[in-house]
Amino acid sequence: MKHKQWSYLGALAVFVSQSFLLTANAADYTGGQLSNTNITAAGVVVPDGARLLASQCFQCHGTNGKSTTGIDSLAGESQNEIISEMREMKAKTKVDLMHYQAKAYTDAQIQLIAAYFASVSRGNSSNNNHDD
Amino acid sequence: MNDISRRQFLKTLGLSLGAAALPISFAKAAVRPRVIVVGGGFAGATTAKYLRLWSNNTVDVTLVEPNAVYYSPILSNLILNGQKQLNQLGFKYDTLAQKYGITVTRSTVSSINSASRTVNLANGKTLGYERLILAPGIQFKAINGLDSNTILHAWQSGDQVQRLRQQIQMIPSSGTYVLSIPKAPYRCPPGPYERACVVADYLKRNKPGAKVVVLDSNPDITVERDTFNAAFTRTYAGIVEYVPNTILQSVDSAKKVAVTSFGDYRADVLNVIPPHQAGSIVLKSGLGNSSSGDWANVNPLSYESTAIQGIHIIGDSQGTGQPKAGHIANAEAKVCADAVLRLLSGSQPFAAPMTNSACYSPISSTTASWLTAAFAYDPASQTMQLVPASYGASSGASTSNYKKMFEWANSLFGDTFA
Numbered sequence: 438m439k440h441k442q443w444s445y446l447g448a449l450a451v452f453v454s455q456s457f458l459l460t461a462n463a464a465d466y467t468g469g470q471l472s473n474t475n476i477t478a479a480g481v482v483v484p485d486g487a488r489l490l491a492s493q494c495f496q497c498h499g500t501n502g503k504s505t506t507g508i509d510s511l512a513g514e515s516q517n518e519i520i521s522e523m524r525e526m527k528a529k530t531k532v533d534l535m536h537y538q539a540k541a542y543t544d545a546q547i548q549l550i551a552a553y554f555a556s557v558s559r560g561n562s563s564n565n566n567h568d569d
Numbered sequence: 570m571n572d573i574s575r576r577q578f579l580k581t582l583g584l585s586l587g588a589a590a591l592p593i594s595f596a597k598a599a600v601r602p603r604v605i606v607v608g609g610g611f612a613g614a615t616t617a618k619y620l621r622l623w624s625n626n627t628v629d630v631t632l633v634e635p636n637a638v639y640y641s642p643i644l645s646n647l648i649l650n651g652q653k654q655l656n657q658l659g660f661k662y663d664t665l666a667q668k669y670g671i672t673v674t675r676s677t678v679s680s681i682n683s684a685s686r687t688v689n690l691a692n693g694k695t696l697g698y699e700r701l702i703l704a705p706g707i708q709f710k711a712i713n714g715l716d717s718n719t720i721l722h723a724w725q726s727g728d729q730v731q732r733l734r735q736q737i738q739m740i741p742s743s744g745t746y747v748l749s750i751p752k753a754p755y756r757c758p759p760g761p762y763e764r765a766c767v768v769a770d771y772l773k774r775n776k777p778g779a780k781v782v783v784l785d786s787n788p789d790i791t792v793e794r795d796t797f798n799a800a801f802t803r804t805y806a807g808i809v810e811y812v813p814n815t816i817l818q819s820v821d822s823a824k825k826v827a828v829t830s831f832g833d834y835r836a837d838v839l840n841v842i843p844p845h846q847a848g849s850i851v852l853k854s855g856l857g858n859s860s861s862g863d864w865a866n867v868n869p870l871s872y873e874s875t876a877i878q879g880i881h882i883i884g885d886s887q888g889t890g891q892p893k894a895g896h897i898a899n900a901e902a903k904v905c906a907d908a909v910l911r912l913l914s915g916s917q918p919f920a921a922p923m924t925n926s927a928c929y930s931p932i933s934s935t936t937a938s939w940l941t942a943a944f945a946y947d948p949a950s951q952t953m954q955l956v957p958a959s960y961g962a963s964s965g966a967s968t969s970n971y972k973k974m975f976e977w978a979n980s981l982f983g984d985t986f987a
Binding site for chain 1: 619622623896899900903904907919920921922923924925927939941942943945956958959960961963964976977979980981983984987
């Protein structure tokens with residue numbers, strides 16, 4: 438995850454991808470409530486379910502994708518970067534824990550998860566719970 | 570809830586006021602939604618945290634937990650071979666209270682009144698709720714003759730693990746440690762085999778000639794068979810004896826004898842992990858409606874009980890068939906928290922949730938293995954189903970996995986308690 442230039446486009450990618458996801462991938466979600474949306478820590482609106490799906494990465498990659506250990510942070514990575522990494526891991530036959538985890542997710546789900554992490558700022562203000 | 574707080578609540582959930590077609594259950598309520606979470610383990614602590622985080626503090630959350638400190642069962646086997654101290658695995662609720670504004674009440678729930686949506690606490694107080702989330706973990710079933718105060722289980726961490734460590738340190742050279750494993754489902758599938766390995770590691774280094782006897786109620790090693798079989802037959806050859814299909818029938822607690830379907834096993838240290846069932850508040854509230862009567866059936870989209878509306882059960886007490894362990898309890902907690910916030914706003918739970926399980930197991934004081942799986946909601950059966958391609962394990966144990974084990978555990982501890 439070293440392609441820094443993508444991070445500047447992260448926020449833009451969310452808005453572009455959002456409309457795409459809501460239409461193109463609607464069929465991938467059986468009965469999904471696609472009229473709903475979630476707001477991320479950074480206040481960015483992401484498609485329905487994106488935050489919940491992405492939160493399944495938090496156990497290892499930290500709350501909101503901000504790691505507090507040696508495991509990679511995902512917050513602020515570009516959507517494309519996360520998508521290509523997940524696709525790469527899905528294709529791997531080498532035995533690594535994340536290679537198995539990646540295989541659990543469809544391309545549509547990976548796009549939602551990636552959209553979420555791209556929308557979260559990298560900074561340490563990981564909590565949106567003091568600003569109301 | 571007044572108009573302004575309702576607007577803020579909906580806005581926080583990403584639901585616009587324009588979505589007037591949605592029934593808003595709190596439109597006329599005068600107060601903020603109240604959610605009570607019972608039990609401060611991995612499931613309960615995570616739900617409480619994410620209910621606050623994801624509602625932008627517009628939901629009042631009370632965490633009811635009797636203990637001031639939670640001792641993690643994860644990594645606790647490392648106390649047995651001297652690689653961890655109990656106090657390194659303790660978590661207070663101060664961060665959840667201060668950083669997230671969760672009301673932490675040190676008590677237990679003595680009864681639930683689902684009609685009036687109130688719970689009675691052992692401290693005499695009565696609390697009202699719009700949604701109640703139960704995460705009490707497990708309780709043990711009785712075994713004839715078993716005195717769990719002397720024949721330890723050490724399966725809920727804390728003092729019992731410390732005492733089991735002391736018992737093992739007192740084993741004479743050429744003494745015997747006997748471990749009884751209950752039938753699945755039990756908490757932490759690799760845990761008992763992991764325990765056999767780290768005790769063997771300690772005995773190998775400190776008590777030459779001492780033995781580990783594993784009495785497994787199950788027909789075979791339930792998970793990571795290759796890894797644990799290699800550990801038992803090679804790493805700890807001549808130390809570990811593995812005996813499958815051995816059902817514990819009774820215990821002579823004074824003489825430290827396990828009476829089994831395969832005869833009697835006398836031990837210097839007898840460690841009995843009794844069969845499990847859902848926490849007592851779940852069963853005594855009429856929520857244990859799985860076919861065995863031991864677990865709570867829930868809708869896996871929200872973890873709401875199929876027996877009583879408004880009550881959700883997460884973690885080891887629920888009966889979805891997902892493994893009973895801390896990492897996936899955290900995963901279920903997020904699905905539950907997200908669903909509860911949607912339900913409070915009159916919306917429906919997300920229809921395609923995923924959960925995952927991952928765990929590292931120490932095999933010695935320098936090596937570890939791992940196991941992982943993901944689960945997806947299957948709308949046809951309305952159950953969580955294992956995604957077969959996601960189910961895998963490390964090829965044996967390694968020193969690099971030992972290091973990764975602590976990264977994994979510390980990350981999980983942080984996402985749950987900090």
